[in-house]
Amino acid sequence: xxxxxLGNTMVDVNDEGYLTDASQWNKDVANAIAKxxxxxxxxxxxxxxxxxRQKHTEGEVLTIRKVGxxxxxxxxxxxxxxxxxxxxxxxxxxxxxKPASCV
Amino acid sequence: xxxxxxxxxxxxxxxxKGNIEDVYATLVMANGxxxxxxxxxxxxTFFGLDAITKKQMNRLHTSTVGNPAMRMPGGLPFPTLLxxxxxxxxxxxxxxxxxxxxxxxxxVDEFLEMITAGGGEIYACKLAMDMFKLTKEDxxxxxxxxxxxGDFYGMCGGDNTQxxxx
Numbered sequence: 289x290x291x292x293x294l295g296n297t298m299v300d301v302n303d304e305g306y307l308t309d310a311s312q313w314n315k316d317v318a319n320a321i322a323k324x325x326x327x328x329x330x331x332x333x334x335x336x337x338x339x340x341r342q343k344h345t346e347g348e349v350l351t352i353r354k355v356g357x358x359x360x361x362x363x364x365x366x367x368x369x370x371x372x373x374x375x376x377x378x379x380x381x382x383x384x385x386k387p388a389s390c391v
Numbered sequence: 392x393x394x395x396x397x398x399x400x401x402x403x404x405x406x407x408k409g410n411i412e413d414v415y416a417t418l419v420m421a422n423g424x425x426x427x428x429x430x431x432x433x434x435x436t437f438f439g440l441d442a443i444t445k446k447q448m449n450r451l452h453t454s455t456v457g458n459p460a461m462r463m464p465g466g467l468p469f470p471t472l473l474x475x476x477x478x479x480x481x482x483x484x485x486x487x488x489x490x491x492x493x494x495x496x497x498x499v500d501e502f503l504e505m506i507t508a509g510g511g512e513i514y515a516c517k518l519a520m521d522m523f524k525l526t527k528e529d530x531x532x533x534x535x536x537x538x539x540x541g542d543f544y545g546m547c548g549g550d551n552t553q554x555x556x557x
Contacts, residue, residue: 351495352426352505364508372428374509390423391496391505 295320299383306379306386310344313383321381325373329381333369335360337382344384350375351391400551401430403543407556409441411453411487417442417557418502425509433506434543436516440523443515443531448499452484500531507533514538 292301295316300308305321307313318337322329329337339358343350352375356363363374370377375387402424406417417433424431441447455461455474461483462469473479488498497505503513515530515537527537536542547554 349495353495353497353501356505356508362508363505367425367509373426375426389495390419391494 304380304386307383308385310341310383313341317383318381321383325377325381327370327377327381330369332361333378333381336366336369336378340378340382340384344382349389350379350387351389353391398551399424399429399553401432401547401549401553403547403552403554404431404433405554405556406433406435406439406442407437409438409447409451411451411484413557414439414442414451414499415491415496415502418499418506419496420555420557421506421511422502422509425506425511431506431509431511432514432543432546433511434514434516434538436519437522440515440519440525440530442499443503443513443534444525444529445531446529448503448531451499452480453487455480455483503531503533514543516540516543 290301291298292305293299295314295318297312297314297317299312299317302308305324307317315334318334319329322333327333336355339355339360340350343354348354352363352366355361355366355375355378361369366374366378370381379385379387402420404417404421406414408414417439421431421433435443441451455469456471458474461474474483496502507513512535513531513533515534517537517539520526520537527534530537
């Protein structure tokens with residue numbers, strides 16, 4: 289647990305760098321986290337991020353299958369947007385907790 | 392070795408059984424690997440071929456006989472003799488599949504698609520194909536190749552690689 293400056297905003301993060309308070313998130317924070325991972329965010333990325341944040345607020349457990357059926361992007365596309373961690377990286381950039389699902 | 396250097400890079404998973412639990416253990420591990428950015432190669436052999444055979448892949452069963460961990464809903468023991476009654480195995484298997492669906496675990500064909508969408512590769516064992524008189528046409532379309540065991544081992548080299556037999 290600690291504080292960190294991301295995109296000129298002070299945010300609370302856990303040991304793995306995930307935001308502990310999703311309400312501290314904004315686009316600059318997202319861009320800063322994405323840059324650390326090595327991803328350049330596009331509008332498509334933000335569509336996915338907004339979807340994840342919405343589902344998180346609704347208390348749903350997120351899976352790549354669910355994102356694949358969201359109508360925003362298919363699973364192959366999701367891997368292209370967030371290489372090496374379609375759900376892990378997207379969740380981190382979306383400012384929501386690390387996914388706790390195995391699928 | 393630092394955490395970075397010792398991180399797993401590739402898993403080679405072998406599935407030799409065709410019941411729901413062994414096939415899903417394989418699929419969950421392979422999908423979990425690609426989701427973490429780990430390369431995954433999956434080799435289906437013997438009865439495991441059912442999981443990548445078009446006709447069988449979405450009709451897998453779990454065995455209701457000879458399975459001491461099988462219990463009734465509520466936790467009561469499940470008598471082996473009950474499991475032997477025609478239709479019980481199909482019923483139990485359907486129930487298992489509906490419970491998995493509720494957890495967002497997809498049917499076998501969709502699960503395999505998720506794995507290949509992430510770059511995972513699916514292979515079939517040549518010897519077992521010959522034994523069961525199967526041809527490439529019988530297999531799911533996205534099976535990368537039919538391999539000998541030597542071919543498969545040839546893909547399992549490299550640092551930080553593990554072979555997993557489910």
